[in-house]
Amino acid sequence: MIILRRKILYIAIISTTASLNSVVATAANQSLGTVTGTASASNNFFGSAPNVNTGETPKSDIQRIQKFNKNATNQETLITRGQFEMLAPTDSYTQVLQNMPNAMVVSSGDSMDGDDVYINGFSKSLINFTLDGIPLNDNDSYTYYTNEFIPSVLVAGTRYYPGAESAAIPGLSAFGGSVETFSLKPSPFPFVRPIVGAGSFGKYNVGGLINTGLFAKNFAPTSAWLYVNKIQRDGYFQNNGALQNQFLFKSVTQIGPGALTLFFSQNNQRFNYYNGATAAQIAQYGQDYNSYTSNPLLPDGKANYNYTGYNYNQYLNWLAYAKYEGEVGRVKFSDQLYYYYGDGFSASASTYTQTLLTPSGTIGRFSPARNGVLLRNSVNNTHRWGNLAKIVYPVGPVSTELGFWFNHNNTLHNSRYLSASNVYLGSSYSEPVVTNTYQPYVNFTVKPVHDLTLSAGFKYLYVTRDFKNTVALAQNKPGQFNVNFGSVLPSVGANLRINQHWHAFANFTQNTNPPGYNQFYTGTYNAELKPQKASTYSVGTHWDLGPWSSSLQAFRVDFQNYILSTTILVGSLNQTVLANAGTAINQGISWQNNVVLNDIFSAYANFGILDARLTSSHQPFPYAPHHTEALGMIARYHGLRATVSLHEMGQSYYNLGGKFLPLGSRFFADASLRYTFRNAPLGQALGFKNVTASLNLNNLFDRRFVQSYSGSNSDPRLKLNLPTNVYATIQATF
Template identity: 70%
Template sequence: MTKMHSTALRNAVAFAVFTLGSGAAFAADESLGTVTGTAGAANNFFGSAPAGNVGQTPSEDLKKIQRFKKGATNAETLITKGQFDLITPTDSYTQALRNMPNTLVVSGGDSMDGDDIYINGFGKNLINFTLDGIPLNDNDSYTFYSNEFIPSRLISGTRYYPGAESAAIPGLSSFGGSVETYSLQPSPYPFVRPLAGVGSFGKYNAGGLINTGLFLRNIAPTSAWVYFNKNQRDGYFQNNPAVQNQFLFKSVSQIGPGQLTLFFSQNNQRFNYYNGATAAQIAQYGRDYNSNTDQPFLANGKPNTAYTGYNYNQYLNWLSYAKYKAQFSSVKFSNQFYYYYGNGFSAGASTFSQTVLAPNGSIIHAAPPSNGVLQRHSVNQTDRWGNILRMRFPLGPVATELGFWFNHNDTTHDSQYYNGNTYVGSSYLEPVVTDTYEPYVALTYQPMDSLKFSAGVKYLYATRDFRDDTALAQGKPGQFNATFRSLLPSLGVNYRILDNWHIYANFTQNSNPPGYNQFYTGTYNASLNPQKANTYDIGTVWDTGVWSGALDLFRVDFQNYILSTTVVLPGSAINQTVLANAGTAINQGISWQNNFVINDIFSAYANFGFLDARLKSAGKPFPYAPHHTEAAGLIVRYRGFRGSIGVNEIGNAYYALGGGFLPLGSRFYTDASLRYTFRNAPLGRSLGFKSVSAGLYLNNLFDRSYIQSYTGSSGNPNRKLNLPTNVYASLEATF
């Protein structure tokens, strides 16, 4: 570790030890106890929000990182707010998924830049992510950026479904499951909470959380919170700095018979690429070596396209919604309108001439200046809006839920080239408009107290219009449209064997249309159909008090996985690559999760996964699909202290590389955290502090780097699967 990073590490440890030590000296003698969360506002809809507000953490969440729903007719885990408290505040909230069986979370250098998530072998474009019920995956390519939407400290919990599971979950791409995350409610009591932290590799955050408490009591009783925060880092990899500014707002008002919720989040981030390094380079120059440089020219005087001034990402996005939910007699109703805006680009440079669509509408060949480069901005601008309507009512002995999800997605992909500050044209300019309609019905019938049946069906209808203005200007095909339809059933059963022991079985079919690249990968395939898969699982859930757990056996049959396929064009001997429904795949395995609440001080967890994920038609494994995973940890609570240590082991897997597969050996990492909350803070009475909380987070304690080197990729000649040991210290004061 370099001197600079060693100094940062020592400073972070000193900061945490000082704050923890000072707190201990002034802490109250009596136990602080636990404040139980309220404001659950459960509406009994499928996947309703867990309880909790910004002022408190439910006591059960402090003992367990996960809870299981015994009466569900499918596999369902609630990842608790207590688990999110164990995550470094600057990391993406998806780090909380790392303890789930058969799940892999990979950061391209730093979780602050977002994570890649793999569940049962499926990548994040095949996993359905939602926030407060709103589907987050892009409707054109199904991509998802985990650092865009909400920080971990504002989450009340995440409902994790490791398969398609139910027709009542809106969204697409749930082959690998659904990750439904919910924001905390406002507290009815006012407070102000400054937030700060510092850690390894120049990372820090500074911000605050303001909760208004209850106001407009006699008109429309309302409470709201406002969050603002800045994350910044120097970067473990040289010349890989990043800055992220976050702003979020949420209010809840009682209006008539129901509640109106307003929400807004904004993320504004810029970060530089890293270019990796070979094992030999790291051995020669040290672990912080990076082949990127801050020099715009190479030693021979040629332009350096790896210059960090050319290579960076910049994103600005926000998500807002208005939701009203109420009950009229026996009918429960909610309507949620949302809007998402994203505007960002990835930047780079080229020393080669480019064929571009010029601003005047002509096609030109743009050349870089002598001994210079053409700078490139790959722009992605998205306007997305939609509505989610739900109704729940009894229909004789059957509980009935009706829902309708509509989503309009308007995205422009624009590869812009610049000569200095002058825009010269776009190598592609692609407006894409996708409309998705998804009505569903979900029924629950309980003929006896110990037996429950569920059945449902949703209908997926989507239309997409695509235009490539650059291709059209060259007289090439460039305007296409397509329509997709799928009818998707779901069936489930739950039987209570004993009071605290249930078994269940579930079948659900899932589908999503092809991505917009259907229109430009090789020859347009007009007959390309949606991908479709059948998910089967059977499992059991138990809770003895001391020991609770869930065991699930699952299988996902992919029937028409979309693959690049070589065909011979009619009337020609020329081979052409097209997208086709040519793939079949199997993802199957076992998931075993356990909680142990030993007493009021000690609790533990142990999760295991075994996975067989392979693309049958190609005879290849799924990338990043480990043969097995293990996660075990201990949580200790004593008075104001809460500490944890967890060990994760990930079995052998493969990494996709240029059509081939590179083996990734098994690896493990160990993380720890320590948090102390006290009420009698130094100068607390005179300054009005209600409480102070100091946290210390240690990641990869044993410094396992797992550098996987390979050749054949100029963009990143190695994969660094773990950061070296790093520490982060945080401080929060509430007054």
């Protein structure tokens, strides 16, 4: 395995070096012109998109991994386009978040499977994710799958808010902050850009980007891009091979006083499950060992080979939207209609007898044949549609932003059992859930004096949820529930301009999210369960002194109504119920820094100190390190761009069955190299505009640490991070 890993590394380095010696070209900075004029800039909307297209990356985005909005009345960081270009095209775009203070990005297998993100101790189900303004968190459990919606090569930038920050941010959950990601705009110049790459663990990608350039100039100026990509890996290190197909489209058309944007994203993926190993197995077989549970034992203790390979996840999802935005006089407006569809299942098997709701509507018990299994598909089918409407208009000295978000979500959770010959037998549960979300907001901004900006606003969250447990109803048990939740959430902030280079801010914002749909089936249903709620306080300062720009913030989140599993006495029996039994405190300091040394070298240094704990149960938050550090150097010289980054996270914990197991501190280093060539041999003959070769090296020093645990708290299995790995990419623009 070591020899094979080195061979892949050598081949990637040699192929990249050969490319460095053969081709040259660089794309000039381009403006999208008519299509992205004032009608579609949205500069006056809160959290507006960065104006970056497929043909350009601003110089300032290359020199800095982050930009601070020094005029904001809250903490706001733009993670720049240049940082996304330095990721491998197979990585989830959320990898850039590991540079942020008090943030952890954990890949339980490979980043192409998606990342688990933790900010200030809060998991991704308590972080608000959006794409081009559309809230993406699942409406049933508020989780988010980071690899499904947009690849890193198509990201224009991410606006990062490490707290609730503002009433003008739509979504269901922002305790740990908001991660607002924006797709690239089409370039006005036509090109075709094939992209291929290969690297460690049998991983490769084949795809490309087509940009139409500006057409229909005389009556409806339009530009569009189309992206397709296939990623595959054998996953021999973790026994989790995967296949992912991506297809995305975006167009922008100037119509009247505004611009119409059409967008479509599709992700189709299948991957096997990764299991882990016990400490004893690692001691016996080495750090690269992972047990693989494809063959559960039969009652006689022998391996059941009928189960081999039936241990995977397959999912298809797409997101589409149509957005029209523009301005009439001093009024800016935007309306965005979207639709999401997801359909997939996880596959497993069982050697046990199951009680099932049959297709005829009756309850039956089914056992596998002797030395056989029952196959299981845990299906999740989701239809979601909604609309985002916004308007900004001045009323005297006050700038007013009004918005309304509506979302309808219809999800079926179905645990289907099949015979060994794939005949459908019945379902152990079948639960349709319908959730409607209504969220109007208003936000005011005023400057009473030249150096002081004040903001104030609120949003009202109203949620209705209908839940049906068809298996319980067939057994004459309670199975139909309907609940409504409502919350008023205020936000106020101030920004003081102390001098030209120094600003200070303060902010208070409340945030909430309703209980997940599991409130209906966990033990005894609790009709009194209320939404979780938190108050976020932050003060900070930004300064910009020549080559040094910096942002320093202190924050505190007071969490109330935290939902915990609680044991209560019902009659003479103990029952498990979800209850608003928890309080928590998440507080700390974050410090972010950029230093532009000259036109060639720049650097960054981000630090975080965190105290995150469930005060009601005297327990730490999982993945909440006491401190984090991220240091990096960026170099650019003509067509060359190179980065090296060092990351350190302090001690944190993992919750396995209620027991907090230590993860220990972790240190790792990554590096990337990217070169765009000019005047390449055969370049004119082949029609090259430019060719870019890139190399990504992750975990340079082969540091090994525990990512998570599985199994039981009495016999935990360790899931380790990937060893040193490499990925090389070539992209040519015609």
